[in-house]
Amino acid sequence: AKLLVLNGPNLNLLGTREPALYGSTTLDDIRRQCETVAGRLGHDCAFFQSNAEHALVERIHAARGEAVAFIVFNPAAYTHTSVALRDALLGVAIPFIEVHLSNVFARETFRHHSYLSDVAVGVISGLGAQGYELALEAADRYLQARSQ
Numbered sequence: 323a324k325l326l327v328l329n330g331p332n333l334n335l336l337g338t339r340e341p342a343l344y345g346s347t348t349l350d351d352i353r354r355q356c357e358t359v360a361g362r363l364g365h366d367c368a369f370f371q372s373n374a375e376h377a378l379v380e381r382i383h384a385a386r387g388e389a390v391a392f393i394v395f396n397p398a399a400y401t402h403t404s405v406a407l408r409d410a411l412l413g414v415a416i417p418f419i420e421v422h423l424s425n426v427f428a429r430e431t432f433r434h435h436s437y438l439s440d441v442a443v444g445v446i447s448g449l450g451a452q453g454y455e456l457a458l459e460a461a462d463r464y465l466q467a468r469s470q
């Protein structure tokens with residue numbers, strides 16, 4: 323199946339951005355890791371990052387036309403602000419897992435609320451780059467269970 327890994331604002335800075343919090347892994351490392359895991363599971367993996375909310379909304383809309391079966395999404399700061407991204411995901415009705423590198427619940431209270439979590443299949447927070455790998459494995463199982 324076709325999977326889409328989406329990343330929101332400032333994640334292009336990974337590797338140099340607050341390394342104590344987000345680690346030294348770069349977004350390019352995460353892209354390669356996602357491609358490897360998806361390939362091993364027999365899936366195609368598209369990868370997209372943007373700092374702009376509208377570009378993420380449009381990428382989600384385009385995913386429907388491309389028959390993307392599942393989205394792994396780190397919405398970054400838009401997690402805590404964006405009704406538009408919530409509505410885009412509901413609009414295309416593509417199942418998704420929300421991923422955060424850091425444990426958002428161990429941080430400022432404004433990060434404890436997500437506009438996406440209650441409509442996600444699941445949420446992974448605090449496991450670093452491994453979270454993307456686990457999300458792809460969970461997506462694979464979800465799609466297998468659904469096709470039975």
Ligand code: DQA
Pocket residue numbers: 331332333396397398399400401421422423424425426433
């Ligand atoms: C983040 C957590 C968000 O609160 C923050 O705004 C980010 C990254 C994470 O991956 O831990 O930019 O989504």
